[in-house]
Amino acid sequence: MSTLIETTNATPANIIVLRGRKVVGGVAEGEALVTTDRISGWGGIDPRTGTIIETRHALRGQSFAGKVLVFPGAKGSSGWSSQFHIARLAGAAPAAMLFNEMTTKIALGAVVTHAPALTDFDRNPLELIETGDWVKVDADRGIVEIIKK
Amino acid sequence: MSTLIETTNATPANIIVLRGRKVVGGVAEGEALVTTDRISGWGGIDPRTGTIIETRHALRGQSFAGKVLVFPGAKGSSGWSSQFHIARLAGAAPAAMLFNEMTTKIALGAVVTHAPALTDFDRNPLELIETGDWVKVDADRGIVEIIKK
Amino acid sequence: MKLTDEEQAMYAGDRGVAVQRAMDLLVRYGEALGAESLVDTNNVCGTVGATMPFLRDYSAKHGGFDAVFSEFNLDSADVIEIPKVKVYSSHLQQGLDPEHAERQNVHSDVVKIYRAGEAYTGKLGIQPLNTCAPYQVGNVPVKGEHCAWMESSAVIYINSVLGARTNAEGRESAGAAMLTGKIPYWGFHLEENRGGTHLIELDIDVRTVADWGLLGYYIGEIVQDRIPVINGLQHVPNMPKLKHFGAAAASSGGVEMYHVIGQTPEAPTLAAAFRGQRPLETIRYGAAERRLAYERVNTTGKDTQVDFVMLGCPHYSMEQIWEVCQLLEGQRLSGNTQLWIFTPKATKQMADQAGYTKIIEDAGGFLMTDTCSSVGRVMPKGTRVAAVDSAKQAHYLPAIMGVQAWFGTTAECIQAAVTGRWTGALA
C-alpha cells in the first residue's frame, strides 16, 4: 500500500496526492465525507452515531463514522473534544480527519479521537476531495492519497 | 458680626481673612482644630463624640465637636459621609469645615453634616490657622475670618 | 515542544502517574497545535462530571470517578488515582439540578452520582461553581492572566471583556491543566494573535440585550473563528449584554475573542484593536442585517403555542432575575406553559434571600441551577415549542432536543409564559 502513496510523477490520473502537517499520527483509509461548513461538536453531532445534527448544516443527518472527514474546521462549544472522544469510545469516530483551520477545539478533538489527522496542506482538500472519493491517509508521513470516485 | 468679615484694609493685625468657595452654605464660628493629616470617617472618628480614633493620627483622642475643623481633606472608607451624618444627629459635628482637597467623600460628608463648609481658598488655611484660633465662617459669602489666639 | 526542567520531570513521571499522563496529553495536544512551549496557568475551568448516560455507564464499568477523570480528562484508558489539583480549578456547568431532579426527569440514582461527584471533586480542590458564567460567581480573571477555560461563552467573555488570555480548552486539556498548571502556549495566549481581523461598522444603535444577541449571532456566522472589531457603539453596554453577545457569536461561529472600540480593554482605538494591521474585511451592520439575524435565529420557530419558556442562557445574574420578577410579579403562567430560569447556585442563594425565587414560584415558574436545557438535556415532558431570550439557546436547543425555538426579548418570553402564545416580533 505504501507504494501507492509515493508522490511520483507516475501517479495515475484519477489519483491526487496532498501533503500536509501531521496533527495526529497513524494510517487509515476510507470514503470521504466532505463539507465546507465548519462542524460543531457539542450540539453539532450525535456522538453515539457520528451524525451531524446542527439545524442548518449541509451534512445534517449524515454520519462520519468510519469516513475520512474533510472539513474547514471546528466551531461552537468547547465540548468539541469530548463529543469526538465519546464518538471514539462509541465506535462512531471518523477514520481520519483532514481540515484547514487549526484551533484548540480541533487539535484536542483530533488528539483524543486517536484517528490520523492532518492540516496545513499544500493544496486545499476541500477543492480536491468530494464526498464518495476513496481517501488514504498516512499522517505519519504527512501524505493523503485521493482516489476519485 | 458681618462687618468684621468685610475684607477691608482696616482689618486688625491679629485678624486674617480668607476667601474660598462655598461647599455648604451657612454661618458659624468656633475654635479652630487644625491638622495637616487627612481625616478618615469610618474607622477614623467616633461619631458619637466627634473624637479622632485613627491609630497614627496627629489629632488622635481629640474631638472636633463644635470646632471649626481645618484639614487638608478626607481619606479612607466611603463610610465618611455617614459617620459625619451620625455625628450631626448625635450633636458632635464640627461647627464648620475648611479643607483644601475636594473629593466626593468630603463633599457629600459636608452636605449631610449641614455645617458651613468652604474650600478652594485664596491662601492655605493650614498655614494661617492654628488650633485654638477663633474662626468665623460665612460660607454663603465665601469668607473666613481668623482671630489669632 | 520545548519543555522546562520541571515540565520534563512531570513528563518523565517524577511527579506521579496522573501528572505524567496529564503532561503526555498536553504534549500531544501542543504538538498537534504546533505550539512551541507550555505556559503556566493558575486558573482552570473545566468539567469532570459523570452524570450523562455515556459517562455513567463508563464509570460503572471501569471503576468510578477516577476512571472517568482518567479517560475523559486525561485521555488515559488506564485508571489512574487522581491527586488533588495543583492550581486554582473551577467546575463549569453540570448535567442537572439536583434540587429539581424529578421535574427534570432525572432519576434519583443519577442525583446520587451527582452528589458523590460533588464530594469527589470538592476533595480534589475543584471549586463547584457549577455554571457557564464563572465570572458571575467569583472567578474573575484579570487582564493578562493566563487561563485554561472551557465553555465558549465564558472563553469569549474573559478574553474580550476582561482581557484575560485563554483558548477554548476542552474537557481533557482542562483536566490536564488542573493537575499540572500548564497549557499550550498558543493562540490567544500570545499577544500577536489577539489583534482584530474583521471590522464591523454599526449603522444602527445596539442597546438592548436582545439586540446584542442578534449582533453576535450575525457576526459569528460571518467571521467564524476570526476576531471581529466592532466600531460605532453609541451606548456603553454592561455584563448581561456582552455576555449574550459573546455567547451568540461563539455559537453561530466559533468566535473566541472580539474587540469593541473604546470599550473593551485591548481596543482603545481602531489601530490598537487591529494591532496596526488592516482589516481583512469590513462588514456593515444595519437594519437589514439585524432582520436577517433575527430570521436566522428564529429558523425553527413555527407554531405560536409555546409549551416551555427557558431563560438563563448564559446563566442569569441577579440583575436579570430581578428584571424577570418585575415582569412577572402578580401574574400566573398559562396552564400550558412552563417557565424555567437557570442561574448559578450561588446566585440563586441571593435570589432566595431577596424573595425573588418566591416571586417566580408564585407565578408558577422555577429558578434552577447548575445546568441548562441544552447541556443537561432537561425540559418539561412533551415540550414541542420553546421560547428563549438567548440566541445561543435558540441555536442549540432545536439541534439537541428536537424542538422548535422562538427567540425574542425577555419581556416577550415572559409574555409567552403568561399567555401561552408567541407574539414576539422584531421591534
Add this chain to the structure above:
Amino acid sequence: MKLTDEEQAMYAGDRGVAVQRAMDLLVRYGEALGAESLVDTNNVCGTVGATMPFLRDYSAKHGGFDAVFSEFNLDSADVIEIPKVKVYSSHLQQGLDPEHAERQNVHSDVVKIYRAGEAYTGKLGIQPLNTCAPYQVGNVPVKGEHCAWMESSAVIYINSVLGARTNAEGRESAGAAMLTGKIPYWGFHLEENRGGTHLIELDIDVRTVADWGLLGYYIGEIVQDRIPVINGLQHVPNMPKLKHFGAAAASSGGVEMYHVIGQTPEAPTLAAAFRGQRPLETIRYGAAERRLAYERVNTTGKDTQVDFVMLGCPHYSMEQIWEVCQLLEGQRLSGNTQLWIFTPKATKQMADQAGYTKIIEDAGGFLMTDTCSSVGRVMPKGTRVAAVDSAKQAHYLPAIMGVQAWFGTTAECIQAAVTGRWTGALA
C-alpha cells in the same frame, strides 16, 4: 448645575417625593463638588441597613426602615415612603452575620431587624449581595460603565482593574442614585481625571498576596488620594492580589484609582497611564520601603499571644478559602485562639457544597458572611490581640476595636491560629 428636562421633572417633584428628595440631595452634592451636570448610572452599590445601634434607635424612634432610608440615604428628616429603586442596585456588607449572631454577641432582636431589613430591601429591588466585594458575586461592571459605588476597596477595584467609572460614593448619594439613576458627573467619571499622577518604580518583585498588600499600604500613605502608576511588574497578579493591594491603598491613603503598566486596562503604556502628562513625582519601592510598610502596618502588634485570627478582608474568594483549607486540614486550633473567616454569603454556599466549611469547622474555625470584624464590630469576647492577612484590617481593627493587630501572610495567620502565637516575620 445643568439639569436635563427629566432631571428637572424629578427635581420639581413630578416623579414623587422620594425622587424629589433624592434629586435635591444630588444637586446639593453636585454643587458642593463643583460638578456641572449629572450622569446616568445603572449600577449602584450602597448600604441601607439599620442594624447598628445608632440606626436601630433612630428607626425605633422615627418609624422604621423608611425613616432610616429617608434620613441616612436621602438626608431627609421627613419620613418619606420609599418606592422601588429605579436602577440596578446592590447592597454592600452588613453589620452582622445572622447565622452566627450569638457567636458575634449580637442580640436576637437585632437579628430580627436584620431579617426585616432584608425583606424590606428585597422588595425595593436592592440585591442582597451583602459583601464588600460585589465583583466576586456577580456584579462585575465593564470598562467605561458609569457606576455609583460605595466601599473604598470595591471602588478602587472596579475603577482600576475593570476600568469602570465611579467615585467613592457615600450612603446618601448611593441611596439617591438608586432612586434616580443619576450621580454627579465629576471626578473619575471624566476621562481627564483618570490619568496617573505618581510613578512607582518597583525595584523588587511583588508576587504574593501579602506583598501586594504591603505595596498598597506603602503607596497609599504617600500618594494619598492621587493616582499611582506602578511600573516594573514581573508577574501578572490575579484578583486576590489586586483586591488586597487596592484595599490597602484605599485605607492608608484615599486611593480610588491606580494603573499598573501593561496590566490594568487603561495603562498599556506609561504614556497612556499618565495621559501624556509627566508624573508629579517618582517613588521607588524596594526592600527598604517594603520593610517600612511592614513595620507601619504592624504598628499595633506587641504581644505574641494571639486570641483571634481574622481572615477575609476584603471578603475571601473560593480560591482563598481553599488555600486556607489546605493549610488547615487535619489540624486543630489552639484552645486560646479563634479563627473567623469572612466571605460573601453566595461564596459560602459554594464552600458549604464543596466541603470547605466543614474542613474549617472541623479545625475549630468559622466561615462567616455578610459582615467583618471592623464593619460589624464583631470579635470573640475578650480579644486583645488579633492576627490578620489584610493590611486594611490591620489598619482599621485597632482603631475601631481597640485591639492589637498583627499583619502577615495567610500561612502565618493559620500558624498563629493553630499555635496561639504570632511568629510572623518579613521573609
